[in-house]
Amino acid sequence: MSLPGNRTRVLCKFFAHGACLKGEHCEFSHDWKDPANNVCTFYQKGACAYGSRCRYDHVKVSQRQASASSSAYPYQFAVSESVNASSASATAVPGLIGELSASSRPYISPAKPAWGEGSGQDDLLNDVIGQSRSTNPADIVMCSFAAAGNCPRGDNCPHVHGDLCPTCRKQCLHPFRPDEREEHRKSCEKKHKHLEALKHSQEIECSVCLERVLSKPTAAERKFGLLSECDHPFCISCIRNWRSSSPTSGMDVNSALRSCPICRKLSYFVIPSVIWYATKDEKQEIVDSYKARLRSIDCRHFDFGNGACPFGTSCFYKHAYRDGRLEEVVLRHLGDEDGQTVIAKDIRWLIGEVGIWGMLRKGYFFKMY
């Protein structure tokens, strides 16, 4: 029988799918370099109900290897831990089915597992109980019912109930894992704050269509359009509509269309957001995450260096070449009337003033050094 220490570590399949609840206490490897185990355990026992449609490999391996990397293994290990103190008998299978029954008496397994021959089942269980005897309190597995909010077994539950989280009111804080407690507390608080903000946002009305933004008929419309320079609420469709509407005669684009419809403060961009912020910091957070998101998307004007982006270095999108190299930031120099060189700090402002064709006509680009 191989011990966890000297066995080659197998990639945790829950980790591979993006969510392993055990975190650093997981028995399996959370390192992408380790090989994934893709062997179907049911096939090893002789019968896989999925047949050729099974997502796992149908190959024969030796009995020991199969049991060590069984797909049902993580579950059984999890529950057997707390039971082995009272009844280490092999007949009390604390399997997934036992976990689901709400009765407080010990669960007696059916003589034969429903899914197969079950010849290797007892060996497997003995292996599990044998190797998992541990004294580290951090290895204790908590009751998942209590962690989810309510354990029907109450005080009779053989599993450890976690401490109460003050934010989510669930018994989900592990008594012996300080890191995990802290992590949960943080994420829980963040979630709670987000919910509060969302609740508050429900009340906010768009000043243009006069409707509650989050009660609009289609999902695409249920978004705020934040203006960078002021704090007046609009829905994304209204503010984009206004900013893109064609200017009527005598209307100045910068002072009318690009400004806030209420306070007329000029904003250069609109940030879509599903929640409305309460503080400056929250707004900054929304703006930053929006910009970070755009920075991961390749700019279609820049087109991996094949095109030219009119926004230049102030573009929110990624300017990278095909080989992954980022565009170098080069200061743009413009010649002014006296033949002196000036640095065009805000190329967008210039474009806003005369338009890109206007700049071409005036020879701005040809004067560049």
Place this chain on the structure above:
Amino acid sequence: MANVSRIHRELMQFSKDQSILGMSLMADDDDVRHLTATIPGPTSTPYDGGIFHLDITLPDGYPFDPPKMRFTTKVWHPNISSQTGAICLDILKNNWSPALNLKTALISLQALLSSPEPNDPQDAVVAKQYLGDYATFVATARRWTEDFAKASSANFSGKVHKLVEMGFPEALVKKTLEAVGGDENMALERLCPK
């Protein structure tokens, strides 16, 4: 297509504030994009005591395009055409914003009545008089208010009643009377089939 639900919301909101403002706003039965409004003349101006009628048309782009407003009551004012009732006001043109609405536009019009801008005129004749001979301007504006804005409000319903008794439909009578600024004879002339 104009945002109909916003227009309905505006009308609902307006009806709450109506009594405080002393204004009225009515949508046509068959088309919410065509409305009529009345605003009282501001006190301590030549327009005091008059009720001024307006014809409002909301363009397809409303609220992103400004509403089209026109006085149907004749007004003597440098920024309002004495012939057509066309209004020269920046927020109804290039300073329009979708956060403005019919209520704020009507309040702005009332403010325009109390503080004319003769340097940016709509009616050059009135503006010239306002700048050159203010006393005459005030007298003319007051007389126009007496003749067109007050008469119509004082016995408007009486005139409507009279014309309805002659056999014209009430809605048509009201509309025609408003169009001619409350002049009973002119209304009758228009109503009679040629």
